[in-house]
Amino acid sequence: MINFNNVTKVYxxxxxxxxxxDLAINKGEFAFVIGPSGSGKSTMIRLIMKxxxxxxxxLYVNGMDTRDVDRYEIPGFRxxxxxxxxxxxxxxxxxxxxxxxxxxxxxxxxxxxxxKMVPQLLSVVGLLDKANxxxxxxxxxxxxxxxxxxxxxxxxxxxxxxxxTGNLDPKTSLEIMNLIYKINQMGTTVLVxxxxxxxxxxxxxxxxxxxxxxxxxDVPEGRYGV
Amino acid sequence: xxxxxxxxxxMHIFGEVISNLNRNRVLTLTSIFTVFIMLVLVGVFxxxxxxxxxxxxxxxxxxxxxxxxxxxxxxxRVNKIKEALVEDGRINYLEFESQEQAYEKAxxxxxxKVLEYLGADFLPPSYTVRIKDDTxxxxxxxxxxxxxxxxxxxxxxxxxxxxxxxxNWINLVSGILAVLLGILSLFLISNTVRLAMASRSEEVAIxxxxxxxxxxxxxxxxxxxxxxxxxxxxxASLLISYAYNRIYEWFATNGAEELFLxxxxxxxxxxxxxxxxxxxxxxxxxxxxxxxxxxxxxxLRV
Numbered sequence: 444m445i446n447f448n449n450v451t452k453v454y455x456x457x458x459x460x461x462x463x464x465d466l467a468i469n470k471g472e473f474a475f476v477i478g479p480s481g482s483g484k485s486t487m488i489r490l491i492m493k494x495x496x497x498x499x500x501x502l503y504v505n506g507m508d509t510r511d512v513d514r515y516e517i518p519g520f521r522x523x524x525x526x527x528x529x530x531x532x533x534x535x536x537x538x539x540x541x542x543x544x545x546x547x548x549x550x551x552x553x554x555x556x557x558x559k560m561v562p563q564l565l566s567v568v569g570l571l572d573k574a575n576x577x578x579x580x581x582x583x584x585x586x587x588x589x590x591x592x593x594x595x596x597x598x599x600x601x602x603x604x605x606x607x608t609g610n611l612d613p614k615t616s617l618e619i620m621n622l623i624y625k626i627n628q629m630g631t632t633v634l635v636x637x638x639x640x641x642x643x644x645x646x647x648x649x650x651x652x653x654x655x656x657x658x659x660x661d662v663p664e665g666r667y668g669v
Numbered sequence: 670x671x672x673x674x675x676x677x678x679x680m681h682i683f684g685e686v687i688s689n690l691n692r693n694r695v696l697t698l699t700s701i702f703t704v705f706i707m708l709v710l711v712g713v714f715x716x717x718x719x720x721x722x723x724x725x726x727x728x729x730x731x732x733x734x735x736x737x738x739x740x741x742x743x744x745x746r747v748n749k750i751k752e753a754l755v756e757d758g759r760i761n762y763l764e765f766e767s768q769e770q771a772y773e774k775a776x777x778x779x780x781x782k783v784l785e786y787l788g789a790d791f792l793p794p795s796y797t798v799r800i801k802d803d804t805x806x807x808x809x810x811x812x813x814x815x816x817x818x819x820x821x822x823x824x825x826x827x828x829x830x831x832x833x834x835x836x837n838w839i840n841l842v843s844g845i846l847a848v849l850l851g852i853l854s855l856f857l858i859s860n861t862v863r864l865a866m867a868s869r870s871e872e873v874a875i876x877x878x879x880x881x882x883x884x885x886x887x888x889x890x891x892x893x894x895x896x897x898x899x900x901x902x903x904x905a906s907l908l909i910s911y912a913y914n915r916i917y918e919w920f921a922t923n924g925a926e927e928l929f930l931x932x933x934x935x936x937x938x939x940x941x942x943x944x945x946x947x948x949x950x951x952x953x954x955x956x957x958x959x960x961x962x963x964x965x966x967x968x969l970r971v
Contacts, residue, residue, distance in 0.1 A: 492878060514883075515882075515883070518880045518881060518882040518883070518885075519880065520880075521877070521878060521879070521880035522879070522880030523880075524880075526878050532871065532874070532875055534871070534872055534875065545875075545879075546875075546879045549876050549879055549880075549881035549885050549886075550879060550880050550881060551885070593879070597879070597880065
């Protein structure tokens, strides 16, 4: 699903964010990427999303060499990747329903399909009764659920979560991670970048540790600490 | 996507455009106003110039040159001048007025008794000629004056030069003003769209990572610019059409006689309104699109 072959990323400022990364994440896999701030987690996600280009090496996502993805092909490429952020990135002037519908509408899903899919997605994340609530009427956990529903709306092959529990209390964090895990169990490859030791330790999945742009540890069924 | 759903999709985009323009109301109105002012200016000068060109026949008459010949010149010498003029090739119209014809005309205008005393012999025979469009009047007049037996050459140089230079000045001044206002409109539209983008940067970011196409992200912004240009065009078209209609009516009731006598006519209201709408809508929409594209090019990296 994701293949980093000797990938390096050096920003224009000279910061070497990733150094000779070799990494393979298989289809259907669940992996945590952990590491301190500035270790390269966000850069890794940006490269996968093709927001940035690798300075060196090859990066394959969904079987495609990201170098071969032309500008006009980026939307189609990104449609197959769902993303969840720490700050949810919901549109404040839209309800939970409209936020999810928006994602479908901008990717040209028909109105009929949208009316059918959005309640299903809200039901998957357990928020059917909050469909008409705006983000400011929802708790942090509920907002993240809406964001997850939006991320999986286009049925992506890969779900990337960037610090999905960063703003949540431990109990809600585990609920959110359970939801993400459930999505993984339905066949979606999941990559979670996190600082949250509790969730990493609770799920006992593959753990990839980044430090100063290098992979220092990559263990299946790992824990946060050594 | 079935046609009905396509319509719903488009309606949604238009709803988005209107609500976004409403969000930056002051700047939106300023941009519409600038487009409006620019188009009104183009309209005022444009309709004026349209009327001038419509009356170009009248202007052409100003190019009529009258060549008076020596009253002593006999038929042979008079014909010699005609031959020289025709041979020169710069004229496209020639009419001869004999001493007798001139006398008859003069009788209508002046005191018949005095003329009777003077007789027809003192009046010079003349040729009225019109020169071809691309002919230089002054060089032609110089040529005619050099012919023997030519006594005097008359042409409406003053009024013609004035009309030509007035038209040129109006063209130049209105052109410069329109271009300046056009640039200002472009800048304001671009600024309005840029602000719209800034206020929706999060939405744009979300659209990007969701996988919205570049066109889908840009379309509402382009439509916003177009809406500004279009609204300015509607307002300006209505004002100019209304004003022209009033002017036309005024001339029809108060100034018809004067206009008729002077040989000038106004372009019909129907034709003017059609031209104004077509040109304004084209200009307004183009300005809107270019203003938006300017903002997009500078501020939106998809």
